[in-house]
Amino acid sequence: MVDIAYGPDPGPRLDPSRRDTAYLQMVRRKRMYGGILLVLFVALMASGFGVAESRNAGGFLDGLRQLDDFPAEVISEAWRNRAALPGLALQFLPSLIETVNIAAVSTLIGALLASALALLSTRDLARWPRLTPLFRRMMDGMRAIPEIVIALVLIYILGGGPVPAMIAIAFHTSGALGKLFSEVAENADLKPVEGLSSVGASWFQRMWLGILPQVAPNWTSYALMRFEINIRASAILGFVGSGGIGYDLKLAMQWGQGRYDQVVAIFLLLFATIVLVDQLSDRFRNRLVKGAR
Amino acid sequence: MTAIDMTLRHDVSALIARKRRMAFLVPLLLVVYLAYIFVAFDLPGLASRARIDNVGILLSDFWSHKTHVTRDNRSGDLTVAVEGESKGEYPPGLSPDWVSQQGDATLIDLGAGHLVTYTPDAAAYEIPGYGTIAVRPEGNALAVDLPPGPVPDWINQSATRISVTTDQGRFAYTRSKVEVFRYEAGWELFFFTLDSPFYGKGPLELAGMALWGERVDPERSNLGYMLSEFWTNKMWHHGDVAWALFETVLMAFLGTMGAGIVALPLAFLAASNFTPLRSIRFAFRRVFDFVRGVDALIWTIILSRAFGPGPMTGALAILITDTGSFGKMFSEALENIDEKQVEGIRSTGANSLQRARFGVIPQVTPVLLSQLLYYLESNTRSATVIGAIVGGGIGLLLTQAIITQKDWEEVAYYMVLIVLMVMAMDTLSGWLRRKLIKGEPVRS
Incomplete structure (x- = not known):
């Protein structure tokens, strides 16, 4: 921390023989730097918020006053039709299953691709050590492209439906997971690999029998975390253009008044699914990583 | 052999048998699931729905542009325009060097010997190796002279229109107008x-x-x-695009940092070592869970009703969602601090605010900062999607360009910019993380 306070320049150093003044000086200096940073940060936030508000259609305070208008309208309409809610929830269940399926398949395919990419780009494990930078840059690129970009282009080619969203999410997932997987694989113990290669195992056998058993718990835990994220992503992509419950939500929202009971049914389904998956995966991940049965 | 050996042997072989079953069952389950998806997502039907020719349009439009040379057959006016847009129209007197006037005729050189001639009331397309296609109106229909032989499939002909597509460009004649497209590499007028x-x-x-x-x-x-x-x-529209990129980054910045500011004090109330009252703790944790569970999509919809479209709405949507995530993570970080430092501060007679400031905050700052910066990068990507919904930033421009289904070079341009933006934010947040927090970044 002292280094941070002084910066890299070798400026006037403290006189260590007079410890009390030296310490006070350091504290003062640190406080000054901290204060400057804080003022800068506050100024940045305030001016940024000002710009964002000026480019927004509605102002902040006006919006705050009518913040509960829309939820109140929606909920009151849904409350009047509360008897229909279970039926509506049942009606949208297939779309919900589609959304969850998109997330699950894309996590699965993404994780498979990611494990190959991760092993190929980890030092000491790579099949072709010279190509590791190539695979790393590939993962960086895949991670950087937001799902929506790929999804919208694929909708143009493949038409609507769940497949564009699935491919888009799987593509992004393999980049994101690949990086995390490779960090785990880097810390794997190499002794089993050496043992296996001494008996003439091929690269695939070395990875399958020597590395995978070591990294499987952490990899599964990361993949589960990604599954949570992907359910949200799949709902959003549906809203922007593809299949699943997001698309139903968009249709109901476009209809507006008169279908707010549908909106509420979809909200509730989505909320319940996200919370349920979060809780389940949280519990399962704890068991995986901490090893408690 | 003793009894212990026997049970050990039994245990081990049971374990191996279980592992063997797992090694068979897990791949089997995966295959069954993928087969179900194959049917549920109607992958066989995809082949019929997919329009593969769109791939060609996309790939060529991404890196090239076309120039339209159009003559109105009723008024006789000739226009030369990039992408056929009025914004890209060549002013009178200025035209590309492959379009020339000879008396009444307009000569269009498409390269490689392909030559199109517009004469008043007629047009001709000279194709090397095939011959000349001559078109002139005759009453309500078109009279077309083709070279002898079968009509090749790149000539599309009906009574009132003819279109010819070659590697050099496209030629189309209808009663109202005659038009030539010439494709060239590069983003023209960039x-x-x-x-x-x-x-x-x-x-x-x-x-x-x-x-x-x-x-x-x-x-x-x-x-x-x-x-x-x-x-x-x-x-x-370089200026507008730059603004849109800035708006997207602004949404991510305001949302992430705002969420951090809101979540920090709340996290103290949800941490067991700072809030002894169980009911308050429980309530705040449930609030975090609720806010996270409602999800950015729904917050975005609710907020855009109140605040209207724009970057502030997007920033608030990110802020609310991430308050839940940060609240959960920060309270966990607070629960894991070392109590000894707080004890030390307490022994000097510090009140609870001072204990938090000098005993707790320095301990959790690295974890907090690293999480904030990590989310800043990932929120730049989310802000692109949220921008498409709330109508702000580069996400909106991208969706608009894709919906028109013709400005694919703009789509390619935006895609490149988005990837560069995300990579820049990734680099920046990684650099800041290394700079501010010495040592390995913490990731949950």
């Missing part, structure tokens, strides 16, 4: 539009003009004029 005095000049010439050339506009320097011409480019 720097300056046709009405700009700097159009069509090479980089060296431009540099010369900027440094010592005569002032084109006596009011301002050439360099300033060039920059303003570039910034206000009517085809590519």
Whole structure:
């Protein structure tokens, strides 16, 4: 921390023989730097918020006053039709299953691709050590492209439906997971690999029998975390253009008044699914990583 | 053999048998699931729905542009326009060097010997190796003279229209107009539009003009004029695009940092070592869970009703969602601190605020900062999607460009910009993380 306070320049150093003044000086200096940073940060936030508000259609305070208008309208309409809610929830269940399926398949395919990419780009494990930078840059690129970009282009080619969203999410997932997987694989113990290669195992056998058993718990835990994220992503992509419950939500929202009971049914389904998956995966991940049965 | 050996042996073989079953069952389950998806997502039907020819359009449009040479057959007016847009129209008297006038006729050289001639009331397309296609109106229909032999499939003909597609371009004749498309590589008019005095000049010439050339506009320097011409480019809207990128980053920044500011005090109330009252703790944790569970999509919808479209709505949506995530993570970090430092501060008679400031905050700062920066990067990507919903930032421009289904070079441009933006934010947040927190970044 002292280094941070002084910066890299070798400026006037403290006189260590007079410890009390030296310490006070350091504290003062640190406080000054901290204060400057804080003022800068506050100024940045305030001016940024000002710009964002000026480019927004509605102002902040006006919006705050009518913040509960829309939820109140929606909920009151849904409350009047509360008897229909279970039926509506049942009606949208297939779309919900589609959304969850998109997330699950894309996590699965993404994780498979990611494990190959991760092993190929980890030092000491790579099949072709010279190509590791190539695979790393590939993962960086895949991670950087937001799902929506790929999804919208694929909708143009493949038409609507769940497949564009699935491919888009799987593509992004393999980049994101690949990086995390490779960090785990880097810390794997190499002794089993050496043992296996001494008996003439091929690269695939070395990875399958020597590395995978070591990294499987952490990899599964990361993949589960990604599954949570992907359910949200799949709902959003549906809203922007593809299949699943997001698309139903968009249709109901476009209809507006008169279908707010549908909106509420979809909200509730989505909320319940996200919370349920979060809780389940949280519990399962704890068991995986901490090893408690 | 003793009893212990026997049970051990039994345990081990049971374990191995279980592992063997797992090694068989897990792949089997995966295959069954994928087969179900194959049916549920109707992958066999995808082949019929997919329009593979769109791939060709996409790939060629991504890196090339087309110039339309159109003659109105009723008025006889000739227009030459990039992408057929009025913004890219060549002013009268100016035309690309492959379009020339000879008396009444217009000659269009498509390269490789392909030559199109517009004469008043007729047109002809000369294709090397095939012959000349001559078209003229006859009453309400078109009279087409083709070279002898079978009609090739790249000529599409009906009574009232004919279109010819070759590697060099496209030719189409209807009763109202005759049109030729010529495809060329590159993003035309990317720097300056046709009405700009700097159009069509090479980089060296431009540099010369900027440094010592005569002032084109006596009011301002050439360099300033060039920059303003570039910034206000009517085809590519560089200024608007830059604003959109800035808006997207702004949404991510305001949302992430705002969420951090809101979540920090709340996290103290949800941490077991700071809030002894169980009910308060429980309530705040449930609030975090609720906010996270409602999800950015729903917050975005609710907020855009109240605040209208724009970047502030997007920033608030990110802020609310991430308050839940940060609240959960920060309270966990607070529960894991070392109590000894707090004890030490307490022994000097510090009150609870001072204990938090000097005993707790320094301990959790690295974890907090690293999480904030990590989310800043990932929120830049989310802000692109949220922007598409709330109508702000580069996400909106991208969806608009894709919905029109013709400005694919703009789509490609935005895609490149988005990837560069995300990579820049990734690099920046990684650099800051290393700079501010010495040692390995913490990731949950």
